[in-house]
Amino acid sequence: MFETIVITSPEVIKNEAERINLLFLAGCPKVHVRKPNADRGDIVSLLSGITPRFRNRVVLSGFHDLAELFHLGGIHLSSSEWHQMSERPSLYPGATVSASCHSIEEIDHFPFDADYLYLSPIFDSISKEGYKSQYSLESLTPILQNIKRRVYALGGVSEQNIHKLPQAGFAGAAVLGAIWSTEGMEVMKLKTLLTPHILTIGGLDPTGGAGITKDVAVAGDFGVRAYPIATAITYQNEETYLGTDWLTPEEIIKQIDAVKHSSYPQVAKIGLIENVLTLQALFTYLKSVFPYIKIVWDPILKSSTGKTFHRDPKEMQEVLCNVDVITPNLPEARLLFGEDLSLEALNRISKSYDLSILCKGGHCEGNIVSDQLVCSEGNTTFNLLRSGSSKHGTGCAHSSALSASLALGYTLEESASKAQIYVSSLMRSSDTLLSTPKVWNSSRSLFMLRDVKHMFITHPAKGNPSVLMQVELACRMGAQAVQLRMKDATDEEMIEVAYSAREICHLHGAIFTINDRVHIARQVRADGVHLGQQDTDIAEARRILGDDAIIGRTCNTPQEAVEAVKEGADYLGVGPYRFTKTKKKLAEVLGLEGYRKMLDVLHKEHLEVPIFAIGGITEEDEPEILSLGVTGIALSGDFIRKMKCDR
Ligand SMILES: Cc1ncc(COP(=O)(O)OP(=O)(O)O)c(N)n1
Ligand SMILES: Cc1nc(C(=O)O)sc1CCOP(=O)(O)O
Numbered sequence: 001m002f003e004t005i006v007i008t009s010p011e012v013i014k015n016e017a018e019r020i021n022l023l024f025l026a027g028c029p030k031v032h033v034r035k036p037n038a039d040r041g042d043i044v045s046l047l048s049g050i051t052p053r054f055r056n057r058v059v060l061s062g063f064h065d066l067a068e069l070f071h072l073g074g075i076h077l078s079s080s081e082w083h084q085m086s087e088r089p090s091l092y093p094g095a096t097v098s099a100s101c102h103s104i105e106e107i108d109h110f111p112f113d114a115d116y117l118y119l120s121p122i123f124d125s126i127s128k129e130g131y132k133s134q135y136s137l138e139s140l141t142p143i144l145q146n147i148k149r150r151v152y153a154l155g156g157v158s159e160q161n162i163h164k165l166p167q168a169g170f171a172g173a174a175v176l177g178a179i180w181s182t183e184g185m186e187v188m189k190l191k192t193l194l195t196p197h198i199l200t201i202g203g204l205d206p207t208g209g210a211g212i213t214k215d216v217a218v219a220g221d222f223g224v225r226a227y228p229i230a231t232a233i234t235y236q237n238e239e240t241y242l243g244t245d246w247l248t249p250e251e252i253i254k255q256i257d258a259v260k261h262s263s264y265p266q267v268a269k270i271g272l273i274e275n276v277l278t279l280q281a282l283f284t285y286l287k288s289v290f291p292y293i294k295i296v297w298d299p300i301l302k303s304s305t306g307k308t309f310h311r312d313p314k315e316m317q318e319v320l321c322n323v324d325v326i327t328p329n330l331p332e333a334r335l336l337f338g339e340d341l342s343l344e345a346l347n348r349i350s351k352s353y354d355l356s357i358l359c360k361g362g363h364c365e366g367n368i369v370s371d372q373l374v375c376s377e378g379n380t381t382f383n384l385l386r387s388g389s390s391k392h393g394t395g396c397a398h399s400s401a402l403s404a405s406l407a408l409g410y411t412l413e414e415s416a417s418k419a420q421i422y423v424s425s426l427m428r429s430s431d432t433l434l435s436t437p438k439v440w441n442s443s444r445s446l447f448m449l450r451d452v453k454h455m456f457i458t459h460p461a462k463g464n465p466s467v468l469m470q471v472e473l474a475c476r477m478g479a480q481a482v483q484l485r486m487k488d489a490t491d492e493e494m495i496e497v498a499y500s501a502r503e504i505c506h507l508h509g510a511i512f513t514i515n516d517r518v519h520i521a522r523q524v525r526a527d528g529v530h531l532g533q534q535d536t537d538i539a540e541a542r543r544i545l546g547d548d549a550i551i552g553r554t555c556n557t558p559q560e561a562v563e564a565v566k567e568g569a570d571y572l573g574v575g576p577y578r579f580t581k582t583k584k585k586l587a588e589v590l591g592l593e594g595y596r597k598m599l600d601v602l603h604k605e606h607l608e609v610p611i612f613a614i615g616g617i618t619e620e621d622e623p624e625i626l627s628l629g630v631t632g633i634a635l636s637g638d639f640i641r642k643m644k645c646d647r
């Protein structure tokens with residue numbers, strides 16, 4: 001996948017570590033720390049401020065011994081450094097080695113195996129005045145396509161030209177001036193640079209609930225830019241289908257032609273289409289203009305309002321070998337593939353057309369929605385509890401969510417899962433047939449974590465207010481984070497409460513996390529999960545919940561704390577401070593001294609993350625505990641006692 005690296009400004013700048021953390025939260029895959037004039041102290045202080053779990057995405061120029069100390073992703077060699085080497089420097093396991101080259105000859109004669117090589121200046125430099133491009137992309141393309149090494153473009157890379165680089169044969173790009181030239185705008189600049197494009201080709205639906213307008217809205221929710229290409233004007237509302245005016249293949253292609261120089265679509269999602277001839281014409285055109293494009297076909301054979309398209313769906317099979325992923329719902333799959341939708345039958349079809357099939361399960365009976373993915377990597381079933389009410393256009397939304405996720409670089413399996421969860425949230429978004437798109441800005445929560453002084457943990461018990469009442473009251477009492485802990489509840493009971501608890505928290509601007517159960521955190525789109533030493537491991541939770549999720553870990557010893565931060569915990573719940581009845585099987589009581597020791601070890605290891613003291617803590621204890629340098633207090637009993645007094 002094409003990788004975009006941000007190179008730091010050469011000078012030390014204000015709040016730099018914080019600004020780099022924000023870039024990581026905004027999806028930056030890698031930051032290259034390059035400060036030719038900085039001293040060792042400057043670099044140590046910058047690296048110390050970078051959140052530990054992002055440090056494996058940092059690559060360092062100079063002071064290479066610090067890379068291992070801070071568990072960085074790797075080192076970068078300048079031209080003068082690698083010219084004196086004959087073999088790859090031996091580093092700690094997993095560390096990458098990259099280097100700068102200034103000509104094709106240098107790349108050809110590079111003396112050892114590097115993870116990637118910069119080639120510069122590809123365009124006129126933005127930050128170095130007068131540093132002009134040495135190449136034309138046209139002449140570089142055939143050369144790069146024959147080079148076995150991964151070459152990254154450097155010099156003048158910006159939002160105007162980055163989209164040309166993958167096609168020219170670059171495996172990535174390194175960006176400096178385009179990110180840092182306008183102070184304070186780096187996150188926005190990065191987002192624009194990273195925004196992938198898709199084409200969405202289908203019908204125009206005046207309700208906006210389906211068709212290309214819906215596709216654009218869904219893609220927007222995923223942070224993807226969609227170019228809407230109309231195949232037809234439809235006359236419909238959410239209840240009735242009144243008619244269609246089809247555009248000719250020439251008219252459809254003319255629209256794509258108009259945007260082909262400014263768009264760089266990784267995926268084309270095709271929806272409503274008149275017939276096989278139009279589809280074939282589109283495939284031929286798309287493959288000639290965007291040879292690398294992935295085609296997702298949502299075979300709309302019948303609209304949710306009852307209109308049937310394509311009298312002979314079998315004819316449609318002829319074109320399957322041109323499609324990468326097909327996303328029929330169950331009735332469409334039966335029309336296309338026949339009644340036998342067993343895994344064996346779908347696997348046979350998938351193999352014979354070299355096609356991935358995602359059968360959308362919205363039309364299946366029962367309480368569980370089951371989507372079935374069949375592809376060369378294997379079969380996966382995605383199950384989700386049915387919730388909300390049916391909506392116009394969910395099929396379109398599902399396929400566009402899948403296409404947007406693919407364009408963002410997620411695997412097909414990850415994309416199918418994201419699409420299912422997204423559609424489930426649309427189903428719950430309103431009581432009418434039209435859904436309301438929702439933007440879930442979870443990375444905001446991760447950043448807010450450091451300002452949390454009180455994390456309230458629910459405690460269902462006889463005589464206590466209901467769990468939802470606890471959530472509401474805790475938020476009113478100023479808790480900036482709430483953890484839903486319902487040890488004796490079934491999954492169904494917890495899920496039901498969790499949806500409403502999340503809404504309450506988000507209305508109050510509080511972070512909402514789930515205790516123990518990662519699958520519920522994922523299903524209800526909580527901001528994160530809290531895991532004890534005996535719960536799911538952090539890597540597994542991260543795989544399930546993704547990069548933006550907050551993952552907390554309980555720790556009782558400095559060793560557990562060091563391990564948890566290295567494994568990628570975003571915060572630690574450290575306790576118990578003193579004995580408490582709220583939790584069974586308590587670890588050893590820590591007292592103030594326990595926290596002092598732990599903070600000391602984490603500081604020495606440069607592994608500072610937010611720390612929440614927990615266990616029997618009351619308001620009177622707080623000043624002394626906070627004065628040690630912990631971030632905040634996690635608590636149940638003290639808040640619940642106050643709730644009861646106030647009633
Ligand atoms: C903030 C915070 N810290 C610690 C815990 C305890 O988690 P765990 O050890 O998994 O015990 P249970 O809460 O699951 O009983 C916590 N929940 N929150
Ligand atoms: C959930 C939990 N975990 C603890 C730990 O030490 O890991 S103590 C605890 C209970 C926190 O509630 P209260 O404020 O009522 O003591």
Ligand SMILES: [Mg+2]
Binds near residue numbers: 515516530532535
């Ligand atoms: Mg637990």
